[in-house]
Amino acid sequence: MTLRHLKLFTAVCDEGSVTKAAEKLYVSQPSVSxxxxxxxxxxxxxxxxxxxxxxxxxxxxxxxxxxxxxxxxLTEEAETAVTSxxxxxxxxxxxxxxxxxxxxxxxxxxIMPDVKVFVTIASSSHIEEMILKxxxxxxxxxxxxHDPLIDSQTYLRDNIIIIAPRGYRAAHENVTPESIxxxxxxxxxxxxxxxxxxxxxxxxxxxxxxxxxxxxxxxALINAVAAGLGLSALPKMLxxxxxxxxxxxxxxxxxxxxxxxxxxxxxxxxxxSEASKNFAAVVTEGGxxxxx
Numbered sequence: 001m002t003l004r005h006l007k008l009f010t011a012v013c014d015e016g017s018v019t020k021a022a023e024k025l026y027v028s029q030p031s032v033s034x035x036x037x038x039x040x041x042x043x044x045x046x047x048x049x050x051x052x053x054x055x056x057x058x059x060x061x062x063x064x065x066x067x068x069x070x071x072x073x074l075t076e077e078a079e080t081a082v083t084s085x086x087x088x089x090x091x092x093x094x095x096x097x098x099x100x101x102x103x104x105x106x107x108x109x110x111i112m113p114d115v116k117v118f119v120t121i122a123s124s125s126h127i128e129e130m131i132l133k134x135x136x137x138x139x140x141x142x143x144x145x146h147d148p149l150i151d152s153q154t155y156l157r158d159n160i161i162i163i164a165p166r167g168y169r170a171a172h173e174n175v176t177p178e179s180i181x182x183x184x185x186x187x188x189x190x191x192x193x194x195x196x197x198x199x200x201x202x203x204x205x206x207x208x209x210x211x212x213x214x215x216x217x218x219x220a221l222i223n224a225v226a227a228g229l230g231l232s233a234l235p236k237m238l239x240x241x242x243x244x245x246x247x248x249x250x251x252x253x254x255x256x257x258x259x260x261x262x263x264x265x266x267x268x269x270x271x272x273s274e275a276s277k278n279f280a281a282v283v284t285e286g287g288x289x290x291x292x
Contacts, residue, residue: 001042003075006068008035009047013057013065014133039064066149073134073270087116088275091130091139093193094216095235096262097121100140100286107282115275123216125191131267138276140283142235142262143193152263155284160197160258161236163248165228177205177253184230186213186221197260198233205255222248233258 011021012032022029040047047061057065092101097119105117120130124141131139131150145152162180169175181202187209188195202209212230215221221232222239226247242248264280266272 001039003071005035005039006071008032009039010065010068010072012036012048012055013061016055018055069132069134069149069267070269073267076134086114086275087118088273088279089118089120089135089137090279091120091122091127091136091141093124093127093141094121094188095142095192095194095218095238096140098218099235099238100283104279104282104286107286108279111278111282112275117279123189123191124193124196128265131265134267134270137266137270137273138279139265140262141193141265142260143196144261145263145265149268150265151268152265154261154263156262156286157259158262159236160194160201160233160260161239162231162233162251162253162256163222163225163239163243164231164251165225166246166249168231168249169251175251175253177207177255180231180251180253181207181209183210184212185209186215186224186230186232187211188218188221188234189214189216192216193260194233194235197258201256201258 008021008025008027008031011025012018015021015024018032018036019029022032025032036047043060043064045060046058047064048055048057050056090101090105098121101119101121105119108115108117120127120136122130124143125146127136127139127141128145128147128150130136132147140155142158172179187198190196190199198209213221213224218234218238221234222242224230225232226242231251236250239248239250243250264283266276
């Protein structure tokens with residue numbers, strides 16, 4: 001068994017196909033198939049069930065995948081340490097990226113100006129996947145993690161609030177959960193921490209939302225609400241300015257409380273570089289300032 005075997009095996013797991021794994025790594029399909037067969041012969045167990053020309057990872061395969069990811073992470077860390085690479089790969093959810101990331105990177109640059117920071121902003125679920133694949137050194141999302149291989153630490157808390165067009169409350173005599181969930185809702189896309197908390201909260205209250213829009217753009221959703229197209233549920237810190245400007249208003253409704261955590265995440269057991277430690281310190285201090 002070699003690192004190449006593990007790399008090809010991991011690619012097949014990630015892509016769900018020998019053909020797609022070969023295309024991703026620019027190798028021949030027979031080479032990938034041979035590597036998988038050699039691994040199965042080495043361990044004496046099937047790593048995939050082959051049903052109707054599709055691959056389904058076995059329990060033994062899942063165990064090996066865990067170790068393969070850790071091995072890949074350690075290998076990359078060794079390469080980074082030996083070559084003294086001066087880079088940091090940072091990920092964030094869209095909310096964190098929109099509100100905070102530019103300030104984090106600017107402040108970090110004052111501490112370690114020689115380190116190049118590469119930033120990826122995407123949904124929380126996608127950022128988690130990148131952490132698991134060792135494509136990011138550190139990341140910042142909202143909500144909670146969904147894999148035990150990811151370490152997390154809360155550094156800030158915020159509320160998800162329901163917003164409506166200006167004058168909505170004045171035009172509605174009695175605003176209740178029953179009345180608002182009959183309205184059209186304009187929401188973040190599934191996979192975002194904001195959407196996950198909203199869906200869980202609504203379900204726990206015994207309601208379902210009438211979802212008419214889905215978007216990864218907070219600004220697009222706020223503009224749509226301001227135009228009178230429906231209601232939305234968004235992080236308070238991202239709508240405060242538009243509320244103050246009178247574009248939208250907050251609906252405080254008894255029984256609906258959506259507080260969520262912003263968390264810093266890393267791959268469990270991964271080497272933590274000096275750059276990563278300093279970036280984490282910048283974010284943690286920023287979170288403390290935001291609370292005050």
